[in-house]
Amino acid sequence: MTASGFQTALGGDALESHNFLTLFAVFMIVCTIMYLLVIGALIIAMWRGRRRGKELVVETGRHHETGPAFRTALIGWTALIVVGLTSLTIASFFTDRSNASVARDPGLTLKVTANQWWWDVEYTTHDASKMIRTANEIHLPVGVPAEITLQASDVIHSLWIPNLAGKQDLIPGRVTDMQLLPRKIGTYRGQCAEFCGIQHAHMALDVTVDSKGDFEKWVAAQQRVAFAPTTPLQLAGYHYVTTRECSACHTITGTPAGGTVGPDLTHFASRRSIGAGTLPMNTGNLYGWIADPQSQKPGNHMPTIGLEPADLHAIVAYLETLK
Amino acid sequence: MSARVLRDGPNFTGPKLESALTLAWSRPRGLIGWLASVDHKEIGVRYIVTALIFLALAGAMALHMRLQLMVPDNTLMNAELFNESFTMHGTTMMFLFAVPVMQGVQIYLTPLMVGTRNMAFPRLTAFSYYMYLAGGLFLWGCHFLGFGPDNGWFSYVPLAGPQYGIGKRADVWAQTITFTEVAALAVAVTLTATILKQRAPGMTLARVPLFVWATLVTSLMVIFSMPAVALDSALLLSDRLVGTQFFNPAEHGDALLWQHMFWFFGHPEVYIIFLPATGFISEIVTTFSRRSMFGYPIVVLSLVATGILAFGLWVHHMFATGLPRVGYSFYTAASMSVSIPTGLQIYCWIATIWQGRPKFEVPLLYVIAFFFTFVIGGLSGVIIAAVPLDLQLHDTYFIVAHFHYVLIGGSVFPLLGAITYWYPKLTGRMMSEDLGRVSFWMVFLGFQLAFFPMHISGLLGMPRRVYTYPAGMGLELPNMLSTIGAFVVGLAVVLFVLNLIISFAGEKAGHNPWDAPSLEWVTSSPPPEYNFAHIPAVESRTPLWDDRTSLPVVYGLKVESRELLLTTFVSASTETREPSAMPSIWPFVSAIAVTVMFVGSVFSPWAIPFGIVPVGIALTAWFWPKKPEPSEEAVIA
Numbered sequence: 001m002t003a004s005g006f007q008t009a010l011g012g013d014a015l016e017s018h019n020f021l022t023l024f025a026v027f028m029i030v031c032t033i034m035y036l037l038v039i040g041a042l043i044i045a046m047w048r049g050r051r052r053g054k055e056l057v058v059e060t061g062r063h064h065e066t067g068p069a070f071r072t073a074l075i076g077w078t079a080l081i082v083v084g085l086t087s088l089t090i091a092s093f094f095t096d097r098s099n100a101s102v103a104r105d106p107g108l109t110l111k112v113t114a115n116q117w118w119w120d121v122e123y124t125t126h127d128a129s130k131m132i133r134t135a136n137e138i139h140l141p142v143g144v145p146a147e148i149t150l151q152a153s154d155v156i157h158s159l160w161i162p163n164l165a166g167k168q169d170l171i172p173g174r175v176t177d178m179q180l181l182p183r184k185i186g187t188y189r190g191q192c193a194e195f196c197g198i199q200h201a202h203m204a205l206d207v208t209v210d211s212k213g214d215f216e217k218w219v220a221a222q223q224r225v226a227f228a229p230t231t232p233l234q235l236a237g238y239h240y241v242t243t244r245e246c247s248a249c250h251t252i253t254g255t256p257a258g259g260t261v262g263p264d265l266t267h268f269a270s271r272r273s274i275g276a277g278t279l280p281m282n283t284g285n286l287y288g289w290i291a292d293p294q295s296q297k298p299g300n301h302m303p304t305i306g307l308e309p310a311d312l313h314a315i316v317a318y319l320e321t322l323k
Numbered sequence: 324m325s326a327r328v329l330r331d332g333p334n335f336t337g338p339k340l341e342s343a344l345t346l347a348w349s350r351p352r353g354l355i356g357w358l359a360s361v362d363h364k365e366i367g368v369r370y371i372v373t374a375l376i377f378l379a380l381a382g383a384m385a386l387h388m389r390l391q392l393m394v395p396d397n398t399l400m401n402a403e404l405f406n407e408s409f410t411m412h413g414t415t416m417m418f419l420f421a422v423p424v425m426q427g428v429q430i431y432l433t434p435l436m437v438g439t440r441n442m443a444f445p446r447l448t449a450f451s452y453y454m455y456l457a458g459g460l461f462l463w464g465c466h467f468l469g470f471g472p473d474n475g476w477f478s479y480v481p482l483a484g485p486q487y488g489i490g491k492r493a494d495v496w497a498q499t500i501t502f503t504e505v506a507a508l509a510v511a512v513t514l515t516a517t518i519l520k521q522r523a524p525g526m527t528l529a530r531v532p533l534f535v536w537a538t539l540v541t542s543l544m545v546i547f548s549m550p551a552v553a554l555d556s557a558l559l560l561s562d563r564l565v566g567t568q569f570f571n572p573a574e575h576g577d578a579l580l581w582q583h584m585f586w587f588f589g590h591p592e593v594y595i596i597f598l599p600a601t602g603f604i605s606e607i608v609t610t611f612s613r614r615s616m617f618g619y620p621i622v623v624l625s626l627v628a629t630g631i632l633a634f635g636l637w638v639h640h641m642f643a644t645g646l647p648r649v650g651y652s653f654y655t656a657a658s659m660s661v662s663i664p665t666g667l668q669i670y671c672w673i674a675t676i677w678q679g680r681p682k683f684e685v686p687l688l689y690v691i692a693f694f695f696t697f698v699i700g701g702l703s704g705v706i707i708a709a710v711p712l713d714l715q716l717h718d719t720y721f722i723v724a725h726f727h728y729v730l731i732g733g734s735v736f737p738l739l740g741a742i743t744y745w746y747p748k749l750t751g752r753m754m755s756e757d758l759g760r761v762s763f764w765m766v767f768l769g770f771q772l773a774f775f776p777m778h779i780s781g782l783l784g785m786p787r788r789v790y791t792y793p794a795g796m797g798l799e800l801p802n803m804l805s806t807i808g809a810f811v812v813g814l815a816v817v818l819f820v821l822n823l824i825i826s827f828a829g830e831k832a833g834h835n836p837w838d839a840p841s842l843e844w845v846t847s848s849p850p851p852e853y854n855f856a857h858i859p860a861v862e863s864r865t866p867l868w869d870d871r872t873s874l875p876v877v878y879g880l881k882v883e884s885r886e887l888l889l890t891t892f893v894s895a896s897t898e899t900r901e902p903s904a905m906p907s908i909w910p911f912v913s914a915i916a917v918t919v920m921f922v923g924s925v926f927s928p929w930a931i932p933f934g935i936v937p938v939g940i941a942l943t944a945w946f947w948p949k950k951p952e953p954s955e956e957a958v959i960a
Contacts, residue, residue: 007784007796009715020715027712031702038669038698042691045677049612070617070674074667081666085659085705092709093652099711100648116487150645155482156578158643158718162784166714169643171579172481173572176645189796193643193718193786195475197482198402201789277793298402 007189011163013209015181016099020166023095030084037080099165102179106147110138114150114157114170116196117203117300118263118276123219124149132222133251135263136276137206138190140182141215150176155197161190161207169194182209189277198299204277225254226266227321237318240311249302252322262302268322275300286316331857332878340856343882348440348852350906359906361445362852363430366452368749370427371742373452374420375820377459381415384408386813389773393806395794405790406473407492411466413476414496417592418503419459421734422545425599426510428741429538431749433514435843435850436532438523438859440887441903443516444509446910446945451509453914458502461922465495472496475788477589478559480570480581485563494563494925497556501921504553511545514538519892523842524877525861526895532841532864533609533616536623537602540630544591544598547634552588555581564928579644586637594633596730598626600737601668604690607740608672610839611687612679615865618671625664625671632661642713651710658708662701669694684837685759689740692767693732700728703778718788721781727774739766739819746823747832751848754826762818769811776801776808840865845874858888861895909945916941 005011012018113120123132138161140146150159152170159178160167163186168178192203210218229238238255241247247257253266263276272281278297279285288295291312293302307315331340350356360366388408391400400408434442442448465471472492474483483493518539522531531539558569559581568574570581601622609616616622638646638654672690681687703725707713716722746754780801785792792798835844844867846855857876863869877897880886885903890896916937923930 005797009719009782009784016711017715020711023709023711024706027706027709031705035698035702038673039695041673042676042694045673046681046683046691048677049679049681070678074618074621074670074674077670078663078667081663085662088705088709089652089656089659092655092711095709095711096648096652155487156479160718160786162715166711167643167717168714169645171572171644173576173578174645189784191784191786195406195479195482195718195788197487198406200406201402201791 005163006187007162007191009162011188013182013184013186013188014164015102015183016165016179017163018183019095019098023091026091027088030088034081034084099179102145102181103147103177105145106179107144108141108146109149110146111149111151112138112159112170114152114154114159114192114196114203116154117192117199117297119159119203119205120153120263121205123222130223132219133253133264134222134267134271136204136273137208137271139208139210139215139218140180141212142182142185142209144181144212146180146182148178148180150178156194157192157196157203158194159190160193161188161205163188164190164207164209167193185209185211187272191277199297202276202278202297202300204273206272206277208272221270221323222267226252227323228254229318229321231317233314233317234321235318236310237314237316240315241318245303245305246315265319265322269320270323275302283316283320286319287312290315290319329882330879331882335882336856340882341851344853344856345851347882347884350852355908356906358911359449359908361441361449361904361906361910363434363442363445363448364749364850364852364854366448367427367429367431369452370423370430370455373456373459374424374427377415377419377463378424379816379820380463381412381420382813382816384412384415386809388412389806389809391790392792392802394803395792395796395799397791400790402790403473406475406788407466407471409788410472410475410496411462414462414472414499415459416730417476417596418500419455419462421596421730422503422507422592423455424738425541425596425734426507426514428603428738428745429514429541429599430510432745432843433517433535433538434521435748435846435854436535436841437518437521437526438842438855438861439517439521440854440858440885442513443521444513445904446907447509448513449907450910450914451506451513453911454502454509454917455506457914457918457921458499458506461502461918462495462499465491470495472499477582477585479585480559480562480578481572483559484570485566486571488563491925494560497560497563498921498925500552500556501560502918504549504556505917507545508549511542511549514542515546518542520889520898521887522890522895523859523861524888524890524895524897526890528893528895529620530861530864530895532602533605533619533622533626534599534602536626537598537605540626541595541598544595544630544633548588548591548595551584555584555588560924564924579641582641582644583637586640587634589640590637591630591633593726593729594629597733598629600693600734600741601626603737603741603744604672604693606839606841607686607690607737607744608675609865610744610837611682611684611690612676613682614675614679615840615868616671617674617678618667619864621667622671625668628664629661632657632664636661639708639713642710643717648710655708655710659705662705665701669698685754685756685763686740686744686837688760688763689736689743692763693736693740696728696732696736696767696770700725700730700732703728716781718786719781720777720785720787723787724774724777724781727770727777731770731774736767739763742823744837745843746826747836748843748848748850750827751832752826752829753832753836755822755829758818758822758825762815762822765811765815765818769808769815771808773805773808773812776804780805835867840868842866907945909941913938913941913945 012021109124111122111124119136121134150170152172157170158167164180168176186209188207190205190207229235242255242257247259249259249262250265251258274289275297292304294304350360391397470491472495478496481487561567562569568576570576635657639658707716743754780798783797785798832848860875860877887901887903889898889901891898920934923934
């Protein structure tokens, strides 16, 4: 993976995106040949015309007649197009079947719900106490087929993690799904691909493909309730977050904060970015985001509430403990 | 010749006939006369000029967006402005530029090419122009007043629905569509009737110029596809205005219903823009290759096949919506099959050049640029017809590259060639060839620089409709190149328009400066109000190239009042004479009344019941029956 290869359709880091590369190569070869044939014929046609001199004679009289060579070539050209298209259609169909085969035996099931402009992520299991809820990030174990159920709570969105697979729309009133079989450990980025309103450009998510061991560790960490504050500053932040505006929208498991309108913050500080991929996670950006989310991501649904500096310090100190 | 009714004939010809016809076919002077005009040439030019102004506005907007995207994390434009800009750009280019400019050229050329004196329903044509203009002014007026639409040119629900599309922006979009639908449908009907019933005697369906064939297929496509989007936008408006729940999933409505109906129109729309351009290409290739078109029947059948297949592909815009996979395979196959007729047309054009003696004047250069560009767009269309490929490429800059290659390479290049080709007919002057070549090379090379890198940025993960993108994704270089290329194209278009203006004083063109074979070149440049002093009779596909001293004509139409010759629709044998409408102010008044009703209905549903009254009055005045003048029948010679 190159430095910039964390959000590219050319990554081929999972079964489907790998199939994409193969099929894309096949199509590119066929299309390049067809392009060269057309342009070659055009250049020869123009060249012949130039050689015939400049006199402006209309080819009258016999201009409805056509040599048999042109008719034969026409049949050949048509046959070539038909054969080419048929082969490509068949190749496409079998690639599609191969992509669909991932769904047969998923080792992991998730539910992703898209909201204006963030992703709600749930790891579903039969045991309610083992449920994980996070936001704007997906962790997957390498080599394990994962099935993601997709829903939207407001408008249409589209989940696209190009390194792993093609996109799939999330449509209010419908349930769609996506299957992934990651093949390479790595960190990737996904993004909403269907225009969904003012902050469509800042609706990304971080995807981490881990070894099975690392994935289990991450799951275990996520299943814990939030850490309790230890320093007085963190405690002040805890009180603010759980009793004032923040808790109306956000949940922090193990605390009174139980809002469900915004992203779950239980392990917020363990994530790689803030505001659905808007800013990298670090203390400076966290200050900027909490102080004035409307200048960082104008139009998003988190209001700028005009915090006192002391409250801001406390909130950031507390949020940074939520590993 | 009767004493009471004056008709043209072998003894009544020349300047005397021409002055009589001018009297019958000219319109009153002054503003009222200008607004009352029903001359297809005047209306066609108004359409073309208006559409080019909208092209300039939407093009300037594109340059603004390219500046925003030139570097990552740019703050030149905010999200609101960017979203409104790409919505205005797409809506304007599709509904206010591409379709109307093609229809404008068709309105201007069709009666001349089929050899008649005016369109079939000239007042409806005039009405359509005012509706189109009103729709354009409405959209751009709302934009300048600060509530232009911002949900994309496809206006997907629920984003554009009452719950999320707050304010009047989505209503403005939907009502703009209503205006342009009414205009486009009206033009399509008049063009269809003109082509089927008013062709010069002898112009059988097998002798119709290929541009006219393309016009006929396009018009039928408009008639069959526009009602889908008309219904769609009407349902959206009623969802927003009176609380119906057609698209609201919470009330058993369906968000995907919008997409099905939109793309059932939206895909044919692409061919409605592309097929007239294939007509330009056929005419230009014929004239400049000095040879009649190779494989005329193949080209006609390809046009018809494209027109039919275009209605079976719409789901390829919806491969990511989670419909059943087996169903998708059908649409993959259908989408790919549409390249068969297009491939056949390309073969016929190249074979014509091959067998002819091509003269590389500016119009033919644009056709050659078409081959180099459009074929890339067509082949990238084959790529995205495959579901596994489209799921990656859909809604990325790869698609932006694809459809600009198809629409600019496939339609705008031939259009620029066509404007250069027919400019002498419209104005009587030639366009500057030197300036023409400079702007040609700039637009061709600038286009490749602007749009080829978008294939790359799409593959590298850049989605469409994002107002900015983060640094470090490898998107910096392709976006910088695209911006530079876009400005080269912008400069080239400025030069082209400059050429249009300064060439009013250019070299004088005769009747037929290119030595072209079709009927529009038999009359003077610009043509007189009545188009032809005598209605020509046609004996081949290339009437002006046939070995003859003069073109045969038919006699017997009235010269003191407006009269057209109707012919049968397959063999174009003479059938009857038909009076043609005089200028009337009522189409303009009706358009104003309908505009008031449409604009009012954005704000209140009561605008419909109250607004319909002035519309009814205006239409009644428009269609008020006149006492038929008794006239003695004469035999058509």
